[in-house]
Amino acid sequence: MADSTDRILDAAYARMLEHGLRRLTVDDVAKQAGLSRITVYRRFSRRSELIQGVILRELRRFLQAFEQAVAPLPTTADRVTEGFAVTLRLVRGHPLLSRLLASEPDMILPHLTLEAGPYVAVARQYLAARLDVPEAEAVAEMFIRVALSFVLIPDSAVPLGSDAEARAYARRHLVPLLPSEGIN
Template sequence: MTAASPTSTNTPETDDSAAVRILDAALIQFERVGVKKTTIEDIARQAGVDRATVYRRVGSRDDVVTAVFSREVAQVLADLRSLPGKHDTLDDLVADVLVTIVGRWRAHPLVQRLLILEPDRVMPHLTTDSAPTVAMTILTTEALLREAVTAGLLPEPPDLLARAEVLCRVVHSMILAPTGLLPLRTDAELDAFAREYLVPIITR
C-alpha cells in the first residue's frame, strides 16, 4: 500500500476526514511493521498530515491503537447487520453469524499480527478493557435477533437481550481460546456447532 495522498490546499479537509485518514494510515503501518515499531511520525507521514494533527484528532499512539481496533470491530458488526435478510431460517442466520465473526477474526492481518507478536496490545481490548466492545456486540446481536423476530424466524422471548448476551459471551470465549477439544477450525465445523449449540440458547 502507498501512503495516503497529502491534503490538497484547494480542498479544505474536515476534522472527520482527517481522523479517517489518520486511522487508515495507522492500520497500514500497524499491519506492516506492528505497533511497537510504529511512531506518531510514521502515522502522520502515511496520512499526509503533521504530528500535531494526529494528537489533536485522535491522541497518543495508544489512543490510535484503541481507535483503530474499535473501528475494525464496528466494521465487522456493520457487516453482520446485512445477514438477517439473507436467510429464511434462524439456524442459517446463527450459523452464518458465527462463521462470519470467527472467519473475519482469523483472517484479519492486524489482529493476527498482534496476537502473535504483540499480544499485550490486543488482549486488553478483549479482556480488561473490553466493556465498550462487548456492549456494542451484544446490542448488535440483539438487533439481529429482533430482525429475525420481525421476519417470523423466531417467537420473541421476554429475555431477548439476555439471550443475546449469553450468545456473545460464548463466541467471545471462542475468540479468546480458539483451541479446545471440539474441532472448530473449518467453516463447516463452526456451522454445525452453531446449529447444535448456539441456536438452542436463543430458542429454548
Template sequence: MKLGSPPSKGSGNGTSPLERAYTDAVDQVGEGDDIRARILDAAVEQFGALGVRRSTMDDVARRANVSRITVYRRFATKDALVEQVIVREYRRWFDRFLVDIRHARTAADRVVLGFVSSLRAIRENPIIGGLLAAEPDMLLGSMIGDQGHTVAMVRRFVADQLRREQRAGHVAREVDVDLVAELMVRISASYLALPSQVIDLDDDEQVAALARHFLVPMLEPPRDSGADAPATGR
C-alpha cells in the first residue's frame, strides 16, 4: 500500500457523528423541520448551561417550548439528541472552515489560517469545546473508540482541500496529500485533547507561528524522492 493512501474499508459499519456532519456539509443537507431545529437550539443552550450529564430531555423540552413527547418523537433517547447536536456543531465547523480560508491568498496562508481558525472554533464552541473542557471522556471516547472513523473523516476533508490546491498548481504533485492531511489532523487533535504547556492556544500568533514553521513545510515535495518510504499497516 502506498504511504498515505487511504486504507481499504474494514468491517466497521458504524459511522461517527463527524462522518455524518461531513456528508451533510458536502451534500448541503438542510436542518429539517422547524421543530427539530428548535429542539437542537434548545439543547445547545441547555447543555451549555448545565452540561450534558446534568441535563434532561425535560429540560430541553422546556427550553424549546414543546412537549416531552415531541422531543422523543424526533430523538428517541438523550444519547441520540446529544449525537445530533454534535453532528450539527461539527457541520457548522466544516462550513466555517471553508468560509475562513477564502480570505487567504496562498496555499501556505490557507493552511495557517485553517489551523488557527479550527483550533479556535472548536475550543470556543459551547458544546464541543465545553465537552473537551468539562467532559472530555464523553467526546474523546467517541473519537478514539470508533475504529478511527472520526480521524479518517477529518483527514479526508483536509486532503480534499489539499487536492484542490494541487489541481490549481499551488501544491506540487509529488506531495502525498493524504499523508500530509493525516499528520495535520493528528497534530490538531493532540492540541485539542491535551493542553500544551509550551504553546498558548489562546494566542493566535503563537498558533499561526507553529503552523507556519511545522505544517506549511509539509506542502513541499520530498527532498529525496528516491529514499525508501517507511512501511505502514504492518
C-alpha cells in the first residue's frame, strides 16, 4: 500500500511540476503511476486530497533537510538563526513551489494561506518539539508565519537574498522574540 501511495504521489508531483494544478487529473496521475484510477481514488478520494498529499510529503522532506541543518547546532538561538536561513533557501528554491507561484499563483496560494492549517500544524508540532522554550507551540507558529510571509511576499525592504542576510535578520529580530529562558 505504501508503495502504491508513493507511486501516486511521485506521479502527481511530476504532473504538477510539468502541467501545474489546473491541468492535474486523477486519470493522468493514475496513468503516469501505472495504476488504475480506482487505486488512486482509494488512496485519495478527491483531487484536493491528492494535492494535499503531495504538499504534506514535500513538507516532510523539507523538515528532514531542516533537521540535518539545525540539529548539530548547540543553542536554540543558533538553531533559530540557521533555521530561518535554511527555510528561506529551501522553500524559495523548491522546484514545484517556485513553478506554481510563478505560473499559477491563484491555484497554489489558497493551499498556502486559507487552507494551510494542516501544513502549519505539522510544521508547528515539529518545530515546537525542538524549541526548548516556554510556550514552544506559540513561538514555533510565530516563526513559521514570519517565514511563510517572506516566502509568499518576497518583495521586501528587508534584505534576505542570501543566507548571511537571513541569518543577520534572524539574529536581530527573531532570536530576541524567544522567551528569555530559552536562549541557551
